[in-house]
Amino acid sequence: MTVLVFIDPSAPAGRVADASAPQLSVLDQGVTRGDGVFESALYKGGAVRKLDMHLARLQSSAQLSDLEVPAEDAWRAAVATAVAQYDDEARRSASAADAPGGEAEAVVKLIATRGSEGSGHGTSWVTVSPAPALGRKQRESGVRVLFLDRGYDSTVAERAPWLLMGAKTLSYAVNMAALRYARSNGADDVIFTSSDGRVLEGPTSTVLLATRDGDEKRLITPTLRTGILPGTTQGALFDQAEEAGWKLGYGPVVPQDLLEADAVWLVSSVRLLTPVTSIDGEAISTDGELTAELSGLIEAIE
Structure with a gap:
């Protein structure tokens, strides 16, 4: 319908x-x-x-x-x-x-x-x-992702505004090709990296990672200076998380940061908060308590 x-x-x-x-x-x-x-x-x-x-x-x-x-x-x-x-x-x-x-x-x-x-x-x-039913399923089961090189360095948005980095355009052929590549190689989704080794975003999502240090919880996302799309759900979640006492950070983020984080998620308006369970076939840390807390904050967004 x-x-x-x-x-x-x-x-x-x-x-x-x-x-x-x-x-x-x-x-x-x-x-x-x-x-x-x-x-x-x-x-x-x-x-x-x-x-x-x-x-x-x-x-x-x-x-x-x-x-x-x-x-x-x-x-x-x-x-x-x-x-x-x-x-x-x-x-x-x-x-x-x-x-x-x-x-x-x-x-x-x-x-x-x-x-x-x-x-x-x-x-x-x-x-x-x-x-799509798949989105709700992945919120619960999580996703396996691959790092894929987007083919640009992290400063391209400043040098080449005609590439429309940071705009949500209908030109999604590359994003869909990346998802097909992931699925044909045993994964569910993709996290793009720049050619100079920065974490960017997913084909249809924003990347978040969390770290714990005692009672302090920190939520981090890649910086917009790399030319990624500003995430509406990420922005709204950061507002909620800050009120709830989280510390916030905005990159730059490198792949090793995700592998060492206490939890990593892909977040978007329709799929909401989706845990990442493995990257390039390597299992990474997940945290059910943090996922539940952030999911509750997202549900409260109007």
């Missing part, structure tokens, strides 16, 4: 369309060139989590890409229409697991492209669909 709502000037609340029918021009540059930006948010318990942060990052990605996207109020209206439609369809499905306000989770995607070449305007839409 997928709900589709286009942002359309003629429909202030958004235009509901049939997601199973052709809707997008084959000339749209989002299709032909991956020229566009997007966000993925979690819908659970009747609320779209961190919508303000996702809208802010969408605007940031659009600015980095020199792409004009609809105003925030248009996105909010389309999201409201989409989740209301999704809830209506879930009720009609008569499935308790999909009942609105329950434990079922859905993914809300906001997508904006440059549109067809020469059209002078872009294409923007919102979809809502059930969250």
